[in-house]
Amino acid sequence: MSAGVAIDLRAARYRIRHRVLIGALAATACLAALLAAGLDAASAGAAAVLLSVLAAALSGPLLGPGPESRQRFEATAIGVMGGLSALSALVTFGIVIALFFESARFFSLTPIGDFLGGTVWSPQMAIRADQVGAAGAFGVLPLVTGTLLITIIAMLVAGPIGVLSAIYLNAYANPARRDAYKVALELLAGVPTVVYGFFALLMVGPFFAGAAQGIARLFGAEIAVSAQNALAAGFVMGVMIIPFVSSLADDVVSAIPASLREGGLALGATKSETYLGIILPAAAPGLIAALMLAVSRAIGETMIVVMAASRTANLTFNPLERVTTMTVQIVALLTGDQEFDSPKTLAAFALGLVLFFATLALNLAALFAARRFRLRYE
Amino acid sequence: MPDGSQRLEATFKCRKLSAYFGDRKIVREVDLDIADRKVTAFMGPSGCGKSTILRTLNRMHESAPDARVEGSVLFSGHELYARGVDPVDVRARIGMVFQKPNPFPKTIFDNVAFAPRLLGLARTRSDLERRVEEALVNVGLWTEVKDRLKDSALGLSGGQQQRLVIARAIAAEPAALLLDEPCSALDPASTARIEELIASLARRLSVVVVTHSLAQARRIADAIAFFHNGEMVEFGPPGQLFEAPSDPRVKDYLVGRTG
Amino acid sequence: MSRKSQRRRRFAERAFRAVATGALVFAAGMFLLLCAGIAALGAEAFLRHEARLEIALDAAVLGVSAQASAAELGTADFRAAVRRAVAEAAAPAADTVSEIELNALISPGAEFALADALSRNSGLLGRSITIDAPLSDAADRYLKESPDARGYARLSAAQQDVIAALKAKGRLSRAFNADFFASGDSSYPELAGVAAGFVGSMFSVGVAILIALPLGVATAVFLEEFAPKNALVDFLEININNLAAVPSIIFGLLGLVVFIIALGMPRSAPIVGGLVLALMTLPTIIIVTRSSLQALPSSLKEGALALGASKLDAVLNPLLPAAAPGIATGVIIGVARALGETAPLILIGMVAFVATPPLNPLEPSSALPVLVYLWAESPETAFAEKTAGAIILLLVLLIVLNGLAAAIRRRANVYRR
Structure with missing residues (x-):
């Protein structure tokens, strides 16, 4: 067994990080493609291009040799995970905002007092929009x-x-x-x-x-x-x-x-x-x-x-x-x-x-x- | 960290080394020199801080929440706690083995290959296999497991597991190995094998071992540091410490009044 | 202590035990009742009655010329050919039955089969072929419920005579209903199948896993291993715990507003269903991943760190693989829940009538549980057995998933909390 401590750690770290980054990018690309495909093909393509550019831009500072780039890489990875965690909060906010926004439109048509205090619920009366008093x-x-x-x-x-x-x-x-x-x-x-x-x-x-x-x-x-x-x-x-x-x-x-x-x-x-x-x-x-x-x-x-x-x-x-x-x-x-x-x-x-x-x-x-x-x- | 290609003198020089958990000071201003290619034993009653000071030597201490270190540790002349030194790199060069064997839930081979893969030590598959074999031979486990390298490491006995994790540690090619009561969970036969192993390892690298057992320290140690309440109260070769302890606290411990 | 009070205490103990046992028995009993009811109803969905008919593809009967083109064959009156075949097979009982009454006995599936056969081989025109024609839902129900009873409301006495005649001549058989698995929805209960809903469910759940798994695991790893202890992270945690208990219909509303109204994604598409299910599954995956990571002994992480692994290395290598069985179990349970989720899919329009299975997640589709809802609400009694059949399929899928989760847990219970 060689007893030296002259171990070059860089190559390995590079390889491991490379695999992680590629995996993460592939997963994100899949996700983006899925999301974008729901919209249209053009945005799916745009997302793919954007991701490749991002990957190229990141590979220099994040995958280069030296402990600094490893630390940068890990900080970035952890930051990304933190961002993803915040997404769950985004879901809650999304719910609140979406419901508030649509409800506000409803309350502009029906007074909030009538909604909360009313004892009659018959929305099916609103058959035609032009009917007077047909809001139900x-x-x-x-x-x-x-x-x-x-x-x-x-x-x-x-x-x-x-x-x-x-x-x-x-x-x-x-x-x-x-x-x-x-x-x-x-x-x-x-x-x-x-x-x-x-x-x-x-x-x-x-x-x-x-x-x-x-x-x-x-x-x-x-x-x-x-x-x-x-x-x-x-x-x-x-x-x-x-x-x-x-x-x-x-x-x-x-x-x-x-x-x-x-x-x-x-x-x-x-x-x-x-x-x-x-x-x-x-x-x-x-x-x-x-x-x-x-x-x-x-x-x-x-x-x-x-x-x-x-x-x-x-x-x-x-x-x-x-x-x-x-x-x-x-x-x-x-x-x-x-x-x-x-x-x-x-x-x-x-x-x-x-x-x-x-x-x-x-x-x-x-x-x-x-x-x-x-x-x-x- | 240094990058010289010559073998380093794997010495530790601790100066005013203190370690904390939150506000509790576990290690108090320890000054200690550990020699290269020798077995140094840390002893003392439970809770005296001997394990904590061991964990400051490869910067494992700070992996626990609200743990803190003050003072300095020079490892072969380089300050481990200097600004810009990454604890991750420190741990790659100074191995550590814990009280309870902690094999990963992987195959025997993958356990030993963990560090070479992580640190990129092996360039080829056959190189990796050679390294694994060498490490297992070194801990005397090769003949026992060579036919079941693909079995789970969790199926090994306690003594085998402890030798496996030592093999895993030396496969990282460390310059020093820190062992935290490596035999406390083992039967006497396994303990004897680990002690032999420690002696043979000390021919190549510095070994620091925390132990509870006076007999063990006497058998394996080249030098013994005795701790009490976070302070180092005595340090010297085993003969001196056992025959003529200068500190009354060591005497008390030796005759079984504390600990 | 008096003997009387002792007796009272012993009685109280026995009564309490009986009540507690009764509670469990009640719960088990209700479950058995539910299963028994559905099994009894649903078993019939997998079988249907068919009549072996020899159908003459006579150009005159079909109302086409002898050398009819494909386009002309499209207008052929296959119903008349089927009707004649029934009349012949059931003669003389069929003589007193009107055309409409005869039509109502055989499913239009027979006509579709004839049209199909002819379009594949136009040489059949003028010859006769033998097919097993599915009976209509009314005739099928009649045979399943009361094969010998008179006075079945949906069939006239004359129609019942025709069926009796077919039966007497050995023309009727009970056969496995392959259409139930192979076809999409249909307005004819005897032809309706779960294929479209099943494929839609698979697409939705697939999209949900693709999104929720990486997102959930990344979030869990961050919260468990890297997050600082501060108010923001505390808020995130409360948020996730709450999200796990938000009613599913709210997620449907969110999906409707965000994905369909705001982003303009297609209605009724499994991709939107999958997105909504992903948001719902996310908290489950996060919570399960965290508890699987917590269950790992700290020695595992320490061991990796002591070998020179960074925290991220340690998470990626020994920790996540070691936690994988636990995570997989949680994901499977989350998937099982997503598979049975109905309300949010209704809101995003996956209640459409879908006759052909979608080819990709962007095409309009239904889902298996939505099919259960649609069929349960439909007035034809024949759909009741279809509903129960779809439920059985759904429950079998869920039991398989749960069994898988249990097997994973049993095989790899190295670290368990």
Whole structure:
């Protein structure tokens, strides 16, 4: 073995950096080409030319010999990665700006007070642009109550079932079974919501309608219940959210130190007393965060309600009635051919804005609650 | 860094060397000279800063968050902490082996070939293979693994893994090798093999080894530096340190009152 | 402690356990119900009834001249030829049935097949060929639901007699419905297939991976290894965590405004769908990549640094490959979610009726889950089984993806958090 330290490190660094740079440029070129191809061929070509020029310009200072160029190269690479990270922030800003911009156009046509305070939602009245007073009615309240009603029903199903199944997994299930359940929950969480929508539309909706009518008949009353009732949509949404709540709650409950559990059991408490008296109170902030995230999911869930809830707005809290939600209306307003400047279309963006901020508030609250919980136990 | 083609005197001269984690001073103004092609052992009770001072010798210390170094280390006459010296280049020339064997989750061959590839030492594939073989022969692992170079390194035993990472380190052709308690996770048989290996390595490069074991230090060290609370309290050949320690703290340690 | 209170405590314990178990059983039960319902419905989508018909391609019946050109053949009345073949096959039961009623028994797919055969070989004109003609959706449903029952609403008694006659003569068979996999959407349920939606989904998901994977991994590596600890980076982190919980429909709105209205990209195209899905998958990939990197022992990075690797070298070489199984698992799960995503694709117009699979990501297309939505909403009952069939296909894809993720995890669980 030669014992010299006279090692020329430059060639190697050059080769490695070269490979990295070429890889990165190829990836960027692919990306740009894809993006540009969405626009037109000319910009795809322009992007390719631009990238080659950029590569040529960078290869000198970044790939030359010497430690300075290596440091420059690494600083550039890290800078590029930092820039890419900022892109995620750009997405959020993009959402806010896009929604604000389109909503502003909507509010120039419909006063914001009428939107937020109105109790009638019937955008389908705006058939012809030249009709006087044909802008339709855009009162968001019935949509909010509809969304809330379905969310409450969903949480009544998913909350208890999800948390209790998490407790079962922690307290009673043996490890092998626990793993099996976790795999099943993961699979269940992966089922697309459009599948649940179909389930609600074809099976649960008609079943609930029939059951409600049957029960009413027992009491001598004849009622009409639509298959598109809020109960069915909410129930199926709850079923959809169970694995979500359950796996979040499981994480929270398992994060509670074993010493707490053992402490309770060592005092002679039963498992139920330990879990209800010690673990659950300790886990409460984390569980609340989990439930807030679940509510956020329920509010933003679209396909189940598009398929299983109604499209006509209805200001009611009767679970057997047909109600509609904000997400349903966004889809309804934006499907089919439409002009992008009629109030009917623009209203969808105003609804999107409300939805975004509602879920943002819940997500952030959950995030901070979860952080505080984690700080306490990790 | 110097670029001379002659073999360097791989000596370390530490002057007023201090190391910090945030505000905590772990190493306190150490002055220390480490000779070329000798085994120097660092000893002392747990938390005395012996591992930290080892990590300042190849600028690994500062890879941890809010770690800081003051003072100077001259490596064969060149200041390691001079402005413009890239720690990356320093580490390429001064190898380090850690307490727990840390093979990469790659094949045995790829582990040893890591540094030659990274540093561009090998010009051809056969040169690379020769280097890998040489490194593995040097650590006495070649006969054990030559038929399974394509197997994962994680399948080796603890002692084999530690010899593998030493082979990985010397394949980078360092001038000095720093070992941080290399035997603490090993059984006695493996320990004996590593000690032999250290002795043979010292014929070619400077070896600094942190150890907990008095017996080990006595067996392998040409010089021993004893640390206490971040200060170097005694330095000398093992005979002197073990037979006639001048510092009471060393005496206490030797008779087992501390550490 | 009194015995009474002890008994009460034991009862409470048992009750609590029963309730907790019940919760899990309920969840499992609902899932089984969902699967059973869809399986029962969807199994029929893969089969259909066909009638073996000997069809005389008689120029007179087709209403063309004996030496008809290709253009003239395009106007031929294949329906009449099919009708005659049915009438002959089911004689004498067919004698009392009107032309319209006869037409309604056999799918137009038979006519398309005849036109196709003739255009390929004009020498067939004047000869007769035997084909397995798919029955219409009404006849197919009738046979699937109540093969012997009378009074099926959508078929007249006379039509039912014709079917009974065909059956008695052994002309009817149950065959694998290849059209379901090979065809695009169709307004005739018995001819409708998932091909166009499947190809559209593949294009969209492909575009999404191409964009989200490099972007997500680069972001995760930056945040995990290089980012300074400051308020800006903290903000970025909160941002990404929030983005993971933003409703998918919002991403659809963003895609509509940015890609279609502002940038003028084509509506209904998988490229736009892919872009939207990429934005949605991005947070998942970032979060998973970060946790895979965190799960690596620090000795790995130290080992590389001690060999003279820079931080970037270390990330590229031992760290990312070591984290790759974890990243791959996360990407697969993200892809699985993107594959089932429906709402944002509807908003960017991928709900169009698409009969032929797109050839590239710029052509108008549908997607598999959107097809589920479209078919579920359509009034023909025959589409219900198609919907369930498409769902089964979708779920099989998802189970395969999840299985792949599990296999990767099991094979390479060296470093796991």
